[in-house]
Amino acid sequence: MRATQADIRKRLIDRIQSGEWPLGSRIPDESDLAEEYGCARATMNRALQALATEGLVIRKRKGGTRVSLRPVRHARVAIPVIRDQVEALGETYTHRIVTQETRLPPETIRDTLQLHAQQDALFIETLHCADDRPFAFERRWVNLDAVPDIRNAPLETISANEWLVQTVPFSDGQVTFTAVALDTALAVLFDTAPRTASFTIYRTTQIDDRFITAMTLHYQPGYELRTAL
Amino acid sequence: MRATQADIRKRLIDRIQSGEWPLGSRIPDESDLAEEYGCARATMNRALQALATEGLVIRKRKGGTRVSLRPVRHARVAIPVIRDQVEALGETYTHRIVTQETRLPPETIRDTLQLHAQQDALFIETLHCADDRPFAFERRWVNLDAVPDIRNAPLETISANEWLVQTVPFSDGQVTFTAVALDTALAVLFDTAPRTASFTIYRTTQIDDRFITAMTLHYQPGYELRTAL
DNA sequence: TAGTGGTCTAGACCACTCA
DNA sequence: GAGTGGTCTAGACCACTAT
Numbered sequence: 001m002r003a004t005q006a007d008i009r010k011r012l013i014d015r016i017q018s019g020e021w022p023l024g025s026r027i028p029d030e031s032d033l034a035e036e037y038g039c040a041r042a043t044m045n046r047a048l049q050a051l052a053t054e055g056l057v058i059r060k061r062k063g064g065t066r067v068s069l070r071p072v073r074h075a076r077v078a079i080p081v082i083r084d085q086v087e088a089l090g091e092t093y094t095h096r097i098v099t100q101e102t103r104l105p106p107e108t109i110r111d112t113l114q115l116h117a118q119q120d121a122l123f124i125e126t127l128h129c130a131d132d133r134p135f136a137f138e139r140r141w142v143n144l145d146a147v148p149d150i151r152n153a154p155l156e157t158i159s160a161n162e163w164l165v166q167t168v169p170f171s172d173g174q175v176t177f178t179a180v181a182l183d184t185a186l187a188v189l190f191d192t193a194p195r196t197a198s199f200t201i202y203r204t205t206q207i208d209d210r211f212i213t214a215m216t217l218h219y220q221p222g223y224e225l226r227t228a229l
Numbered sequence: 230m231r232a233t234q235a236d237i238r239k240r241l242i243d244r245i246q247s248g249e250w251p252l253g254s255r256i257p258d259e260s261d262l263a264e265e266y267g268c269a270r271a272t273m274n275r276a277l278q279a280l281a282t283e284g285l286v287i288r289k290r291k292g293g294t295r296v297s298l299r300p301v302r303h304a305r306v307a308i309p310v311i312r313d314q315v316e317a318l319g320e321t322y323t324h325r326i327v328t329q330e331t332r333l334p335p336e337t338i339r340d341t342l343q344l345h346a347q348q349d350a351l352f353i354e355t356l357h358c359a360d361d362r363p364f365a366f367e368r369r370w371v372n373l374d375a376v377p378d379i380r381n382a383p384l385e386t387i388s389a390n391e392w393l394v395q396t397v398p399f400s401d402g403q404v405t406f407t408a409v410a411l412d413t414a415l416a417v418l419f420d421t422a423p424r425t426a427s428f429t430i431y432r433t434t435q436i437d438d439r440f441i442t443a444m445t446l447h448y449q450p451g452y453e454l455r456t457a458l
Numbered sequence: 459t460a461g462t463g464g465t466c467t468a469g470a471c472c473a474c475t476c477a
Numbered sequence: 478g479a480g481t482g483g484t485c486t487a488g489a490c491c492a493c494t495a496t
Contacts, residue, residue: 005484016398017436023398029462040486045463056398061463061493071394072309075404079302079458165300169245169252169285171458175304178453179408179428197426199408202453207246222407224431229308229402234465258481269467274482290474290482 003039008047011037016056016067024069027057075227079175079203081165082128082136082217091130095159099125105141112204113143113211122150124160127189134190136223140215147212160213164205168212176202177225186218196221232268237276240266245285245296253298256286304456308404308432310394311357311365311446320359324388328354334370341433342372342440351379353389356418363419365452369444376441389442393434397441405431406454415447425450 012033021027028036034044048065051057055072059065086093105113105121115121122142128135140160142150146168153163181195190196198218205212241262250256257265263273277294280286284301288294315322334342334350344350351371357364369389371379375397382392410424419425427447434441 003485023395031462040488042465042487043485045465046484048463059463060495062461062495063493064462064495068398070310070313071398072307072313073402075306075308077304077306077406079304081299081301084299084301166252169297169300173302173458174455175458176453176455177306177406177428178451179426179448181424181426195410195424195426197408197410197424199406219408224405224407226403226405229400229404232466260481269469271468271484272466274484275465277482288482289476291476291480292474293481 003037003043005043005046005050008037008039008044009050012047012051013056021067023067026064026066029064073229075229077225077227079201082138082159082161086128086130086135089130092132094129094132096127096129097124097155098127099123100155102144109141109214112214113141115143115145120144124155126159126161128159128161133220135220137186137189137218138215139217140213142213143211146207146210161215164213168205168207171205171207171212173203173205178202180218182218182221190220192221199223199225232266232272234272234275234279237266237268237273238279241276241280242285250296252296255293255295258293302458304458306454306456308430311367311388311390315357315359315364318359321361323358323361325356325358326353326385327356328352329384331373338370338443341443342370344372344374349373353384355388355390357388357390362449364449366415366418366447367444368446369442371442372440375436375439390444393442397434397436400434400436400441402432402434407431409447411447411450419449421450428452428454 015021030041030044030048034041037044048057048059052059055074056068057065058068083093102120102122104118105115105123109121113121122144124140124142126138126140128138138161142160144151147164149167150160150163155163178200179197180200182190182192182198184194186198187194187196198221200219201217202215203217204214244250259270259273259277263270266273277286277288281288284303285297286294287297312322331349331351333347334344334352338350342350351373353369353371355367355369357367367390371389373380376393378396379389379392384392407429408426409429411419411421411427413423415427416423416425427450429448430446431444432446433443
């Protein structure tokens with residue numbers, strides 16, 4: 001069988017793990033390795049690029065390819081729509097709008113969404129439930145200039161989370177994971193003690209330089225976000 | 230200038246965002262698109278594969294390429310060595326071993342590391358500090374069969390975290406992010422109130438089918454893990 | 459400035475999977 | 478069975494950067 005990129009990658013990793021190529025050392029260049037493994041340079045290039053993406057090697061033009069001294073591993077975390085997350089657990093998704101109003105946002109939100117000084121924004125609080133039990137609580141500000149149509153969206157039927165994903169798909173954004181203590185009102189919602197720890201995601205969404213929405217999502221106590229390295 | 234994969238990708242995304250290719254619709258195949266954009270099929274293939282990796286389109290042999298109905302975004306999170314994390318903040322890293330002993334692990338750890346019934350494992354608790362302030366607290370079990378040399382490692386000088394990254398680099402593993410309430414002892418360490426919320430990472434590490442270590446890492450209250458979508 | 463990786467082209471064959 | 482994506486080859490030129 002012909003050598004594939006995946007095979008070659010494994011064999012290269014072996015040479016690193018075995019210590020044949022120590023951390024920080026320079027390894028042969030693409031052309032030499034391609035010849036050694038009997039493949040085209042393009043194939044070896046793909047294999048080495050994959051290793052670079054994983055953080056195992058560092059590649060520089062003219063500088064060659066080196067085994068990473070400080071391999072930084074990356075985890076790829078899926079950020080699904082909450083409905084999908086609940087349904088993936090085999091439970092029934094429902095949501096309830098707790099607050100929905102158009103008003104002046106606080107300064108931090110105004111800065112984040114890059115709004116003008118006296119510009120209103122849409123504020124929505126949504127409780128997401130799994131089998132009627134609270135699953136996550138969402139606080140969201142929406143830039144009405146960026147998505148004016150949301151004024152007419154049936155948010156009782158389709159959550160702002162879903163509506164935005166369908167309407168402004170493929171946006172860019174920033175995500176922050178953290179842990180916060182639930183305030184009293186949220187503790188009541190989740191039927192737990194005040195100050196219980198909640199896994200929390202803070203997220204902003206934009207398309208190009210147009211800031212669309214800023215959201216805080218508090219998950220139910222005990223929620224875990226899992227992934228493979 | 231010749232059309233590059235990145236240019237083409239942007240132009241394809243535009244056609245999706247503009248609604249020309251609605252969610253769920255099938256888009257032309259590689260060869261047609263390559264002809265339309267005046268590039269080789271391999272180039273178009275790379276562009277489309279990138280979109281597939283981002284979750285924007287779904288590709289199937291014979292089935293063609295479709296715009297994803299439910300785009301699942303992914304965030305790529307770096308999992309650095311804690312020393313690097315602290316030093317990236319411009320602070321000085323130190324660590325202190327709180328506990329270090331070889332003993333029988335609890336059942337959950339025994340299962341996770343796939344140890345025999347009466348097999349000892351190394352238990353280490355480490356406090357990681359930034360400018361002498363507690364930064365994160367690590368509880369770790371190490372499979373001594375997998376890395377016997379750790380018995381002789383100078384763990385006071387180099388933390389188990391760093392030693393393992395250098396010794397068994399490029400391992401696979403599972404990562405779980407969650408929020409937990411600090412117990413009393415940890416609250417004292419972090420100089421905060423008991424039950425304060427702590428961003429917590431649970432992680433296991435393996436090479437092939439060899440389980441090396443299981444670790445719980447409690448970050449200081451207020452810690453945030455940031456990334457871009 | 460020369461060596462190295464980055465990436466495109468044109469062609470080929472293969473592997474899935476839908477009809 | 479036929480259409481589509483998956484991926485390899487061989488060659489070329491370009492862009493960065495270490496020396």
